[in-house]
Amino acid sequence: MSSRGSSTRKKGGTTTVEDAIEQKLRKKKQQEKAYQDKLEAKIRQKKASSSNNYDDDEEEKLEEGMLEDEYGNAYGSSSKKKSSGDSASSSKKKRKKKKPSSSPSGSSNSLNNTDGQPLFTKGGGDVRNKPPPSLADIEAAVDPLRAAEAERENDKQKVNPKFADLHETGQWGGLSKWEKYGICVLTLGVIGVAVWLGIQFGGGGGSGEEGGENLKTVVQTRAPTMSPSMTPTLAPTGTGYRLTTGLAMMKEISPSIALPNNPEALKGAKTRSGSTPQMLAAEFILYDDAQKLSVRDPTFLERYALAVFYYANGGCSGDWITRTNWMDPDNATNHCGVAGGDGKWHGVFCNLQGRVTEVKMNGNYVTWKLPKEFVAFTELSTLEVSDNRMVGELPSEAISMPKLFTLLLNNNDFEGVFPFDVVKQGAASLDTLWIQENSQLSGRVPTSFCSLGSITLDCANFLPQPVYVSPDSSETTFVADCKAEPEGISPREYTCNTEVGVPVEKPADAPVPAPRICGSPAAGT
Secondary structure, eight states: OOSTTTEEEETTEEEEHHHHHHHHHHHHHHHHHHHHHHHHHHHHHHHHOSSOOOOHHHHHHHHTEEEEOTTSOEEOSSSSOOOHHHHHHHHTSOOOOOOOOOSOGGGGGGGBOTTSOBSBOTTSOEGGGSOOOOHHHHHHHHOHHHHHHHHHHHHSOOOOGGGHHHHHHSSOOSOOHHHHHHHHHHHHHHHHHHHHHHHHHTTOOOOHHHHHHHTOOSSOSSOOOSSOSSOOSSOOOSHHHHHHHHHHHHHHHSOGGGSOSSGGGGTTGGGOTTOOHHHHHHHIIIIIOTTOOOTTSTHHHHHHHHHHHHHHTTTTTTOOSOOTTTTOTTOOSOTTOSGGGTTOOTTEEEOTTSOEEEEEOTTSOOEEOOOGGGGGOTTOOEEEOOSSEEEEEOOGGGGOOTTOOEEEOOSSEEEEEOOHHHHHHHOTTOOEEEOOSOTEEEEEOOGGGGGOSEEEEOGGGEESSSSBSSTTOOOBHHHHHHHHSTTOOOOSEEEEOOSOOOOOOOOTTOOOOOOOOOOOOOTTO
C-alpha cells in the first residue's frame, strides 16, 4: 500500500477504497440473492413435507432467521436490512417448544446451504437478518496500517481524570482543595524527615555531652600532621607578646648568659655598669627604638645584631672613626635610610625589601670580636671588616651566611683555626676570601676551595706545605693539588702574603665621646 487509506495496489493497477467497497457490496448482494433463493426453496420443500411438524411460529422464525456469509455478516430473508429495533423486537417474541421431528436422518442436512454452511444461528434466528458490516470495519480490513493505529489508540493507558490537566498543561486539574492541602503537607513531611536524618547521622545532631559522645568517630580518617599546616593569619597583638617573644628570639642568636630570661630585667640596663652589650641592644630594640618593629618583621633581628655590633665593637665608646647615624636618639630613621640614602647608618647597605646585604666597616677602628649575632644577616653578600683592631676566634656562624660572596678579614688580630669546611658548607657561593695579615690564624685549605675566584692568606701559617712546588716556581702546592683533582679546577688567584700587617691607629683629632655605659662582655664570650 503506497498511501495510507487512499488506494489499494493490485496486479492490474490501482483502485480507490470506495471502488473496493462497492465491489464487495455487489458481491454480497449477489450472494444474498443466491442464499435467499435457496432458503425459499427449502421452505417450500419443508411445507410440502408431511414429516416436518413445525408450527406457524417456527415457520415465522425460520423466515426471520439469520444467515451468515463468509464475512460473518447477517442478511434477512428479504433483500431489505433489518434495523436494530426490529431485531430487538423479534428477540422478545416467545418461543414455543419444538415438536419432535419425524423426518428422516437426512433432513438435518437440509438445514445447511449448498456450501455446507448453517442457515440458522444457535439461537434459532435466520442469519440473513444479520446487519451488514460498517464502512470502518471494511476499511480496517482493507488497510492493516490504519487498523494497527486504531488498536494503539485503544490500548493507550487511561489517565486519571484528576490529573488529566496536570498531565497535559502542567497545572492542577480536578483535585479538590483538601486534596491539594494533603499533598503539600505530605511533601513538607518528607522534607522534614530528610533534614532530621541528615542532622542525626551527619555529625550535627545531639546536644550536650550525651549527643556528642554518640557522634565521636572511632578511627581517625587522616593522620595528624607533624607541624601546623598553615601559619596563623593574624599575629598576636599586645606589648607583652612583643616583649616576651622578642627576647626569646634574641636569646636564640646570642650567648645564653648574655641576656636575662625576663624582659622586665632589661629596663634600666643603660644605667647599670654590669650590663652586657646584648642587654643594651635588647633594651634599645624593645623599649627605646622609635621604629617599634614587629617581631614578625624579618628586619627585627637584623637591627638587633647591628645594635650589638655598635655596643660591643667600639661604636658606643667612641672608637669608631665614622659612626654616622648609628643609634642616634635624634635620628629615628631605619638603619637602611629613606629614599636617596638619607639617614642610613654608616657602612650598612640594604636591598629594596630593607634587608641588610652589605656591611663595610673596613679601616674604621673596629675593636673586639666579630659578633655571633651576625648570623641574623641571612641576605648578607659582603662582609668587609679588614684593617681594624678585631681580635679573638672567628665564630663560624657569623661568616657562613648562605648568600655570602665576599669575605674580607685581613689585617686584624684574629686567632685560632679558620673553619674552612664549615664556611664552604654554609656559604656555598663564596668567591673571595682574604684572611692574610692575621699572624695567629692558621688551618688547612681543603680542595673544596679550588673553585674560589680569589684566595689570599699567609701561606706560612697554612697547610699544605711547602708553599711553592719548587724554589723557581710561582705555583703553590695548593694550586698543584687543585690541578690534580678530577675536576682540574684551580683558583684564578691564589696569593701568598709576604707583608706584615700594620695596625690601624685612630686619628689624633678624633672626638672623645661623653662617658657612658657601653656594656661589658659576659664571661666566656
